[in-house]
Amino acid sequence: MGDDEDQSLEARLAGRLAELRTERGWSLDELAKRSGVSRSTLSRLERGEISPTAALLNKLCAAYGRTVSRLLAEVEPEPPQLVPADRQPVWQDRADGFTRRSVSPPHPGLRGEVVEGALQPGADIRYDVPSVPGLEHHLWVLDGTLAMTVGDVEHALRAGDCLRYRLWGSSRFHCPGPGPVRYVLLIVLP
The missing domain is CATH 1.10.260.40 (lambda repressor-like DNA-binding domains)
Incomplete structure (x- = not known):
């Protein structure tokens, strides 16, 4: 964009x-x-x-x-069924080194969505609570290394690894480096 x-x-x-x-x-x-x-x-x-x-x-x-x-x-118009890559909404948190692409924009009648995330080396994003308790996540790392903490449990993920979890409490996405990490997050509403 x-x-x-x-x-x-x-x-x-x-x-x-x-x-x-x-x-x-x-x-x-x-x-x-x-x-x-x-x-x-x-x-x-x-x-x-x-x-x-x-x-x-x-x-x-x-x-x-x-x-x-x-x-x-x-804040976007009604999403079409087919979303070409160059039309997928991208949001950046430049201060924290985080980029988020809505691969499949959510629709009120659907429960799942696909998001691509990228973190720069050293980026550390913490969430105290989930936006919706009980969200089911499938986190698939495409490139790089991600330290993912769900509650009190930290998981070290590398390219190709996939972590499945339900989110009830805090979470943390940390890119320890040396390079950036890119991942896909499949989110399913409870």
């Missing part, structure tokens, strides 16, 4: 985050309590002054009871 498309996605995302809060009748203070994100950060996010990190989006999605993929799909 080009810079204009990235900025447009960021603006639509900011607008959708504001809509979700308004739809529930929550104040910024209420959302801050529910998400653990400061009121000032929430305000700046909704005004599009800052870009959310992956961890921040996860906290907001947990408060709203939806997956990050669903939130991102809500």
